[in-house]
Amino acid sequence: MAEPVLRVENVRRLFDVSKPWLERVISREKPQFLRAVDEVSFEIRPGETFALVGESGSGKSTVAKMVVGLLPPSAGAVHFSASMGGAKVRPGAIQMIFQDPYASLNPRWRIRDIIAEPMEALNHPADPAAREARVADLLTLVGLSPLDGEKYPHQFSGGQRQRVAIARALSSEPQFLVCDEPTSALDVSVQAQILNLMRDLQERLGLTYLFISHNLAVVRHMAHRIGVMYLGRLVEVQETEALFAAPRHPYTRLLIDAVPDLEQIGRDRVPVQGEVPSPINPPSGCTFHPRCPLAMEICRREVPAFDGSVACHAANDRAVSPSLA
Amino acid sequence: MATGDTGMEPVLSVRNLSLEFVTRRGVLRALNEISFDIARGEVLGVVGESGAGKSLTGTAIIGLIDKPGRLSGGEIWLKGQRIDNIGHDGLRKIRGRRIGMIFQDPLTSLNPLFRVGDQIAETILTHMPVSKAEARSRALALLTEVGIPAPESRIDAYPHEFSGGMRQRVVIALALAAEPDLIIADEPTTALDVSVQAQIITLLKRLCRTRGTSVMLITHDMGVIAETADRVAVMYAGRIVEIGPVADVIRHPRHPYATGLMGAIPALGAKVQRLTQISGAMPRLNAIPAGCAFRPRCTVAIGKCAEAIPPLVPVGATSARCWLHETPVEWSASHG
Ligand SMILES: Nc1ncnc2c1ncn2[C@@H]1O[C@H](COP(=O)(O)OP(=O)(O)OP(=O)(O)O)[C@@H](O)[C@H]1O
Ligand SMILES: Nc1ncnc2c1ncn2[C@@H]1O[C@H](COP(=O)(O)OP(=O)(O)O)[C@@H](O)[C@H]1O
Numbered sequence: 042m043a044e045p046v047l048r049v050e051n052v053r054r055l056f057d058v059s060k061p062w063l064e065r066v067i068s069r070e071k072p073q074f075l076r077a078v079d080e081v082s083f084e085i086r087p088g089e090t091f092a093l094v095g096e097s098g099s100g101k102s103t104v105a106k107m108v109v110g111l112l113p114p115s116a117g118a119v120h121f122s123a124s125m126g127g128a129k130v131r132p133g134a135i136q137m138i139f140q141d142p143y144a145s146l147n148p149r150w151r152i153r154d155i156i157a158e159p160m161e162a163l164n165h166p167a168d169p170a171a172r173e174a175r176v177a178d179l180l181t182l183v184g185l186s187p188l189d190g191e192k193y194p195h196q197f198s199g200g201q202r203q204r205v206a207i208a209r210a211l212s213s214e215p216q217f218l219v220c221d222e223p224t225s226a227l228d229v230s231v232q233a234q235i236l237n238l239m240r241d242l243q244e245r246l247g248l249t250y251l252f253i254s255h256n257l258a259v260v261r262h263m264a265h266r267i268g269v270m271y272l273g274r275l276v277e278v279q280e281t282e283a284l285f286a287a288p289r290h291p292y293t294r295l296l297i298d299a300v301p302d303l304e305q306i307g308r309d310r311v312p313v314q315g316e317v318p319s320p321i322n323p324p325s326g327c328t329f330h331p332r333c334p335l336a337m338e339i340c341r342r343e344v345p346a347f348d349g350s351v352a353c354h355a356a357n358d359r360a361v362s363p364s365l366a
Numbered sequence: 367m368a369t370g371d372t373g374m375e376p377v378l379s380v381r382n383l384s385l386e387f388v389t390r391r392g393v394l395r396a397l398n399e400i401s402f403d404i405a406r407g408e409v410l411g412v413v414g415e416s417g418a419g420k421s422l423t424g425t426a427i428i429g430l431i432d433k434p435g436r437l438s439g440g441e442i443w444l445k446g447q448r449i450d451n452i453g454h455d456g457l458r459k460i461r462g463r464r465i466g467m468i469f470q471d472p473l474t475s476l477n478p479l480f481r482v483g484d485q486i487a488e489t490i491l492t493h494m495p496v497s498k499a500e501a502r503s504r505a506l507a508l509l510t511e512v513g514i515p516a517p518e519s520r521i522d523a524y525p526h527e528f529s530g531g532m533r534q535r536v537v538i539a540l541a542l543a544a545e546p547d548l549i550i551a552d553e554p555t556t557a558l559d560v561s562v563q564a565q566i567i568t569l570l571k572r573l574c575r576t577r578g579t580s581v582m583l584i585t586h587d588m589g590v591i592a593e594t595a596d597r598v599a600v601m602y603a604g605r606i607v608e609i610g611p612v613a614d615v616i617r618h619p620r621h622p623y624a625t626g627l628m629g630a631i632p633a634l635g636a637k638v639q640r641l642t643q644i645s646g647a648m649p650r651l652n653a654i655p656a657g658c659a660f661r662p663r664c665t666v667a668i669g670k671c672a673e674a675i676p677p678l679v680p681v682g683a684t685s686a687r688c689w690l691h692e693t694p695v696e697w698s699a700s701h702g
């Protein structure tokens with residue numbers, strides 16, 4: 042098997058959420074840290090789409106930011122393969138696409154300047170005429186017209202702006218794209234356009250994706266492998282079809298059951314109770330235990346180790362029964 | 367299952383409703399000839415892309431359209447009473463009492479400065495002839511009914527002391543407080559996590575079933591509609607383009623936009639290689655094309671589509687607004 046493009050090893054990220062220093066001293070409180078991400082490890086193979094899925098606050102975006110280097114990990118490490126430049130990743134080899142295609146584009150710049158910006162920054166290609174030609178090619182590649190380069194972001198719809206954001210990300214010829222909820226702000230008919238485009242581009246350009254979403258159906262459509270996060274931890278990683286056919290972690294089961302599905306018209310169900318607890322003061326042991334229908338005594342005491350596929354005391358070598366929820 | 371034509375008078379009846387915005391650059395038609403009924407105990411889902419006119423339809427029914435918007439035609443009837451022409455005071459009596467409301471952000475419905483129990487009791491007192499003590503005990507019963515754990519100790523808490531899901535439960539209790547005939551829920555679960563969304567949908571369904579309350583459920587999430595609604599109206603550019611029983615609209619949509627929409631949604635079931643793609647985007651209000659508004663994105667348009675707006679006509683189990691169905695030939699959409 043090909044060497045992974047990316048290896049994330051045991052990363053942790055703490056955020057200081059203490060009260061201001063003086064207030065803290067007066068009330069004699071200790072500094073307080075929030076564990077946004079803890080003991081997260083995974084690998085991504087070349088040409089693969091690896092997805093992280095989880096509810097709000099589970100740590101997906103924090104992992105993404107550590108992967109692209111926007112945030113240093115508090116512990117652990119992010120390694121890229123030699124083909125990406127290893128410890129010194131080639132500038133522009135990793136790009137990121139964000140959820141809000143409006144906030145990520147400078148409203149005062151023309152589209153052509155927005156797309157050319159990474160090329161300017163890297164001075165590659167050095168020849169301005171070559172850059173201009175590349176902007177036109179990129180616009181065509183993402184399904185816009187080269188004439189659109191003259192326009193400003195506000196002249197485009199949300200889906201078109203996300204196409205511009207993708208063209209911009211591709212302009213530095215990246216091998217690896219981190220996409221954080223790239224279609225969550227879009228309508229479904231437009232989301233389908235962008236998801237299809239992302240798959241076409243992956244095929245044509247051999248891109249590797251770290252794809253982040255809270256939408257399980259979107260993740261199922263896009264990903265080869267999926268990692269499920271809960272309260273900052275990876276609780277399960279499996280190939281996509283296996284994850285849906287035989288989820289091993291009770292939380293994965295819960296998520297799959299919770300998604301309203303077009304094919305289940307009029308379904309009645311008993312949803313799992315409770316909400317995601319605060320990450321500032323998470324439950325002891327397995328943080329999912331207060332909501333878990335399989336919780337045992339040990340779950341309250343010991344954090345289950347992640348064995349490369351699942352982190353659950355009850356999931357030793359069997360799939361969680363599908364009738365669980 | 368409740369349907370719109372059981373012979374019983376519908377709880378809500380909207381007829382040819384139109385709404386426009388008068389701007390300096392001209393008059394923008396935001397809603398056109400919207401017609402539908404909701405029967406007692408029925409959940410009508412309203413779906414469409416952002417800007418299709420879903421929220422405006424809900425806002426028009428509760429009479430909260432602000433200038434420069436105005437109703438430019440049509441009628442709204444609530445249990446046989448016309449309510450689109452009864453003025454501000456008349457509408458104020460109806461809002462909260464006969465029509466309850468739930469919005470995406472629970473904090474728009476809750477006053478941050480008042481305890482949740484007091485807010486619910488206040489609504490009960492405003493609309494119903496009961497004593498203060500009775501209102502409070504009803505508020506407690508409602509909090510219990512919507513699944514607030516340990517309601518006796520939570521009744522005097524403030525909205526910010528609740529999680530997002532619990533706040534939305536309080537809003538549902540508030541909407542039900544005066545025992546309304548109809549609830550208008552505008553994206554009630556959109557801001558919530560999926561596991562909490564599932565809880566809220568289940569709760570809404572259960573409460574409306576046991577109380578016989580009708581619901582107009584506005585959402586852009588077809589999955590939520592599939593699970594919750596009896597019938598669904600699909601909106602596009604200010605018009606209903608298809609309306610019918612939920613199973614028929616999902617499995618055999620008749621309008622090309624509805625067909626495309628169903629294929630564009632990634633499903634949890636079998637994986638498809640490629641999602642159906644509808645090219646382009648919904649037009650803005652100031653650039654709605656002549657004829658059928660969907661024509662620039664439609665792959666099966668015919669000559670007539672550019673010339674005139676198709677009427678909403680019955681096709682099979684649903685009704686669709688498309689020239690392909692004008693002469694009721696069976697048109698089989700190539701979807702999936
Ligand atoms: N700069 C920060 N300071 C303090 N806490 C933070 C910071 N960034 C993130 N967090 C916290 O870390 C946790 C993980 O956040 P993160 O943004 O990674 O979640 P997410 O999975 O991307 O959620 P969403 O689905 O809402 O985007 C959350 O509890 C969040 O509040
Ligand atoms: N106050 C307003 N002035 C002008 N246009 C408005 C106003 N409110 C809504 N609109 C327009 O009316 C259309 C329908 O809006 P809305 O009902 O909010 O859509 P939806 O809820 O389906 O996303 C949109 O094009 C929107 O921009």
Ligand code: SF4
Pocket residue numbers: 290291292327328329330331333334335336337340345352353354355356
């Ligand atoms: S470790 Fe225990 S509480 Fe956690 S998911 Fe597994 S069974 Fe449930």
Ligand code: SF4
Pocket residue numbers: 621622623658659660661662664665666667668671676687688689690
């Ligand atoms: S009326 Fe014409 S353009 Fe409109 S949906 Fe039908 S076929 Fe397409």
Ligand SMILES: [Mg+2]
Pocket residue numbers: 101102103221
């Ligand atoms: Mg995020």
Ligand SMILES: [Mg+2]
Pocket residue numbers: 420421422
């Ligand atoms: Mg809306």
